[in-house]
Amino acid sequence: MNQRKILVTAALPYANGAVHLGHLVEYIQTDIWVRFQKLRGHNCKFMWADDTHGTAIMIRARKEGRSETEVIAEANAEHQRDFQGFQIAYDNYGSTHSEENQKLCGEVWQSIRDAGLVKEKDVDQLFDVEQGTFLADRFVTGTCPECHEPGQAGDNCSKCGATYSPAELIDPLSTLSGTKPEIRSAKHLFIELEQLHGFLQDWTQSGDHLQPEVANYLKGHFLGDPDSEEGAKPLRDWDISRPAPYFGFEIPDSPGNFWYVWFDAPIGYIASTQQWCEKNDQSLDDWWKNDVAEIHHFIGKDITYFHTLFWPGMLKAAGYSLPTKVHIHGFLTVNGRKMSKREGTAFKASTYLKHLDPSALRYYYASKLGARLDDLDLNFEEFTSKVNADLVGKVVNLASRSAKFVKNVGLSVTYPDDGGLFQQAAKAGDEIAAAYENCEYNKAMRLILELADRANPFVENAEPWNLKKDESKANELQDVCTVALNLFRQLVIYLSPVLPELAEKTGVLLNDPIESWDQSKSPLTGTDVSKFKHMMKRIEEKDVKAMEEESKAEADATVAAEQASAASDQYGDSGQPMIDEPLTEECTIDDFVKVDLRVARVVNAEHVEGARKLLKLTLSLGGEHRRQVFAGIKAAYEPEKLIGRQVVMVANLKPRQMKFGLSEGMVCASGPGGEEVFLLSPDEGAKPGQRVH
RNA sequence: GGGCCAGUAGCUCAGUUGGUUAGAGCAGGGGACUCAUAAUCCCUUUGUCGCGGGUUCGAGUCCUGCCUGGCCUACCA
Numbered sequence: 001m002n003q004r005k006i007l008v009t010a011a012l013p014y015a016n017g018a019v020h021l022g023h024l025v026e027y028i029q030t031d032i033w034v035r036f037q038k039l040r041g042h043n044c045k046f047m048w049a050d051d052t053h054g055t056a057i058m059i060r061a062r063k064e065g066r067s068e069t070e071v072i073a074e075a076n077a078e079h080q081r082d083f084q085g086f087q088i089a090y091d092n093y094g095s096t097h098s099e100e101n102q103k104l105c106g107e108v109w110q111s112i113r114d115a116g117l118v119k120e121k122d123v124d125q126l127f128d129v130e131q132g133t134f135l136a137d138r139f140v141t142g143t144c145p146e147c148h149e150p151g152q153a154g155d156n157c158s159k160c161g162a163t164y165s166p167a168e169l170i171d172p173l174s175t176l177s178g179t180k181p182e183i184r185s186a187k188h189l190f191i192e193l194e195q196l197h198g199f200l201q202d203w204t205q206s207g208d209h210l211q212p213e214v215a216n217y218l219k220g221h222f223l224g225d226p227d228s229e230e231g232a233k234p235l236r237d238w239d240i241s242r243p244a245p246y247f248g249f250e251i252p253d254s255p256g257n258f259w260y261v262w263f264d265a266p267i268g269y270i271a272s273t274q275q276w277c278e279k280n281d282q283s284l285d286d287w288w289k290n291d292v293a294e295i296h297h298f299i300g301k302d303i304t305y306f307h308t309l310f311w312p313g314m315l316k317a318a319g320y321s322l323p324t325k326v327h328i329h330g331f332l333t334v335n336g337r338k339m340s341k342r343e344g345t346a347f348k349a350s351t352y353l354k355h356l357d358p359s360a361l362r363y364y365y366a367s368k369l370g371a372r373l374d375d376l377d378l379n380f381e382e383f384t385s386k387v388n389a390d391l392v393g394k395v396v397n398l399a400s401r402s403a404k405f406v407k408n409v410g411l412s413v414t415y416p417d418d419g420g421l422f423q424q425a426a427k428a429g430d431e432i433a434a435a436y437e438n439c440e441y442n443k444a445m446r447l448i449l450e451l452a453d454r455a456n457p458f459v460e461n462a463e464p465w466n467l468k469k470d471e472s473k474a475n476e477l478q479d480v481c482t483v484a485l486n487l488f489r490q491l492v493i494y495l496s497p498v499l500p501e502l503a504e505k506t507g508v509l510l511n512d513p514i515e516s517w518d519q520s521k522s523p524l525t526g527t528d529v530s531k532f533k534h535m536m537k538r539i540e541e542k543d544v545k546a547m548e549e550e551s552k553a554e555a556d557a558t559v560a561a562e563q564a565s566a567a568s569d570q571y572g573d574s575g576q577p578m579i580d581e582p583l584t585e586e587c588t589i590d591d592f593v594k595v596d597l598r599v600a601r602v603v604n605a606e607h608v609e610g611a612r613k614l615l616k617l618t619l620s621l622g623g624e625h626r627r628q629v630f631a632g633i634k635a636a637y638e639p640e641k642l643i644g645r646q647v648v649m650v651a652n653l654k655p656r657q658m659k660f661g662l663s664e665g666m667v668c669a670s671g672p673g674g675e676e677v678f679l680l681s682p683d684e685g686a687k688p689g690q691r692v693h
Numbered sequence: 694g695g696g697c698c699a700g701u702a703g704c705u706c707a708g709u710u711g712g713u714u715a716g717a718g719c720a721g722g723g724g725a726c727u728c729a730u731a732a733u734c735c736c737u738u739u740g741u742c743g744c745g746g747g748u749u750c751g752a753g754u755c756c757u758g759c760c761u762g763g764c765c766u767a768c769c770a
Contacts, residue, residue, distance in 0.1 A: 217697045239768045393732050401729040465728040
């Protein structure tokens with residue numbers, strides 16, 4: 001087989017957040033593919049990095065009162081720790097905030113300039129004066145110019161679906177400072193993508209670079225179809241600069257302007273390769289300017305646009321190789337629902353690892369991942385039963401039911417007759433390999449499990465546990481176990497891209513490390529067999545529950561913190577009060593009616609001798625109705641200022657004897673207490689004695 | 694609003710260029726075994742293939758309308 005030279009990337013994790021199980025769909029998918037290629041003997045390298053630039057990082061650093069570089073260094077360490085936990089084996093992990101990347105961005109930029117693709121335009125954008133920054137759409141909220149629904153985001157209305165620019169919003173507010181932004185005009189640099197239309201048309205629509213539905217999507221949505229009646233659609237100019245302040249790289253020939261994060265992020269793929277090349281004494285051009293080297297990107301469907309139009313355009317203009325293939329996957333849903341941070345279903349990688357085995361998730365994802373863009377559902381019931389039934393029950397069971405019988409004698413010296421099982425399975429290897437190659441891991445897993453379903457009956461029929469009882473059948477017993485362990489090993493080789501840990505343990509068990517796909521083609525004979533140790537634990541429901549609960553608790557805490565700190569709507573109302581005092585259980589109208597609330601006028605108010613918190617109020621319900629009430633509002637109100645005003649009181653509250661006298665009711669107020677007490681008052685016109693309904 | 698994709702047994706999915714009575718795993722039911730992590734093995738129930746039209750000798754597979762769901766809709770990371 002010819003050795004292929006393959007460079008692989010996954011989308012760059014953004015340095016503003018923890019890795020969760022949704023991200024891991026892609027990272028595990030990529031890792032499996034890379035491990036598969038390496039197992040096949042290809043020269044395959046996984047180049048990866050953190051994506052570090054943009055407004056979000058800048059804002060976060062500001063909020064936390066530290067530098068962007070601190071924020072991204074911390075994220076980088078956390079990300080890499082999580083990836084190791086999930087056995088994701090990249091060859092280099094860089095950062096888009098690196099010298100290599102800055103230099104490469106400059107070179108690519110120069111090429112694009114030289115190709116005459118750059119033009120300047122003035123852009124009106126909202127500017128937050130207090131924060132001193134231009135506002136991206138998602139940092140603006142206001143009233144929809146179409147339907148006048150308040151509280152809408154900067155780019156479209158969730159109610160009427162209108163799209164608009166933030167500058168069109170009525171009464172816009174910055175979500176960063178809660179202040180009203182002003183419109184400022186600034187010079188932006190654009191890439192005229194339309195000049196590359198013909199090239200992109202060709203590249204996307206031919207040559208199998210994209211999944212068919214993706215090619216189709218691009219044609220329908222952006223490129224148009226030159227053969228149709230409407231003809232080709234022009235591609236819009238791509239705004240690739242941001243005025244200062246912006247966390248990123250300043251554009252050398254346009255001081256005060258920075259490259260938009262989506263310009264420098266994909267160049268990070270090249271920069272990471274460059275770092276690796278320097279460490280390993282290789283040439284970057286061998287990978288990125290070489291027709292022989294393949295380049296494969298794995299991404300989620302949300303960033304299709306960037307990777308299938310901008311990125312090939314940039315590469316083309318800068319004279320780099322184009323992607324061989326962009327592999328696009330769908331999103332993760334949890335128990336059939338969209339992942340939600342608020343509901344705690346965006347399980348963090350680190351939370352998962354505290355409770356569950358990474359191999360289980362790797363297998364589960366593999367068993368569900370196809371070559372299409374379908375969403376993948378993480379259903380915990382299925383997860384548990386699939387991993388337990390397939391891996392523990394069927395695959396690992398082969399070893400655990402046979403290894404101990406040959407612990408002392410090892411594998412037979414010649415491979416015994418197994419009725420053709422091994423050869424059959426060796427043959428199936430090609431189909432399994434093709435499935436891996438095409439990213440149809442679900443198919444590969446199905447084929448592998450079919451083999452396991454044939455191996456277990458073999459053991460069943462051979463009855464090694466009965467052979468063991470008869471010493472004269474020792475050879476037969478060894479042969480049966482040799483077959484069982486070889487069939488097991490063959491399965492593990494096929495599974496090793498998905499389950500590297502199992503492969504390693506199998507290598508130890510049979511004293512022959514698993515290093516190559518071709519090992520599946522010939523049986524292993526004559527080696528010692530080590531003492532069998534559990535290779536994989538069953539998933540316990542309680543561990544899944546524990547993870548879910550921990551994640552829920554994390555989510556609640558995060559939401560609380562967010563609501564407490566950030567202005568959540570245009571009035572800047574915090575969510576904290578609802579958190580401090582959550583809603584009580586639902587009540588009926590009958591329950592409510594039991595409480596007789598009345599408008600009352602404060603006719604007298606005075607300090608109480610010796611009381612630290614109380615004021616003594618005399619309330620009038622009109623006519624002769626007077627009530628004496630002791631209220632804990634001394635810290636918040638001066639008695640003389642209360643006299644004359646109207647309040648709301650609970651008029652049928654059972655009188656209560658207090659230290660300083662009888663209290664015949666309660667005045668209504670909000671707030672946590674102390675100085676923060678806010679009495680309720682009716683609007684003007686209310687009359688003392690009126691009931692509140 | 695516009696677009697892309699999908700809709701097959703309770704669940705997760707296979708169904709090659711349209712071709713015989715639509716399949717697998719899991720779950721459910723029955724039995725066997727006891728080497729194995731209550732693991733394994735054998736047998737077994739279940740479907741108006743989203744709905745309605747159309748093309749065809751023949752459609753889950755092609756065309757069309759509708760319904761439902763997911764996603765995208767460019768200065769959003």
